[in-house]
Amino acid sequence: MIRKIIHIDEEKCNGCGLCAEACHEGAIDMVDGKAKLVREHFCDGLGDCLPNCPTGAITFEEREAPAYDEAAVVCKELRKLPLRIVVNSSHCLSMRRKRPVDVYVAGRLLRSQGTAGF
Numbered sequence: 001m002i003r004k005i006i007h008i009d010e011e012k013c014n015g016c017g018l019c020a021e022a023c024h025e026g027a028i029d030m031v032d033g034k035a036k037l038v039r040e041h042f043c044d045g046l047g048d049c050l051p052n053c054p055t056g057a058i059t060f061e062e063r064e065a066p067a068y069d070e071a072a073v074v075c076k077e078l079r080k081l082p083l084r085i086v087v088n089s090s091h092c093l094s095m096r097r098k099r100p101v102d103v104y105v106a107g108r109l110l111r112s113q114g115t116a117g118f
């Protein structure tokens with residue numbers, strides 16, 4: 001699909017990492033000292049990273065990209081949680097992965113985000 005997504009100009013990037021910290025979805029990683037949009041489907045196109053970039057390396061562009069996948073973002077966050085009860089979450093199955101998530105904490109997180117009900 002054609003949609004709005006960020007573009008990072010590597011020539012302008014000084015590697016400070018502020019954009020990766022600002023991206024709540026975890027779409028940006030630092031690779032060899034440069035910011036990279038490594039998970040396009042994690043980029044919601046809202047641009048929380050833009051105002052944090054001191055060099056103006058990040059802009060928006062309209063181009064072919066995978067759709068924003070909120071369920072994948074939530075599942076990534078859930079996997080950071082320490083307490084685990086093994087279950088295959090329907091949200092995580094949408095990512096075609098079958099990895100365990102913590103049901104109790106997952107339910108609280110999803111409800112707090114208004115994402116889904118457990």
Ligand code: SF4
Pocket residue numbers: 008012013014015016017018019020034035052053054055056057058
């Ligand atoms: S905030 Fe800007 S300069 Fe800093 S790592 Fe990200 S793109 Fe590079």
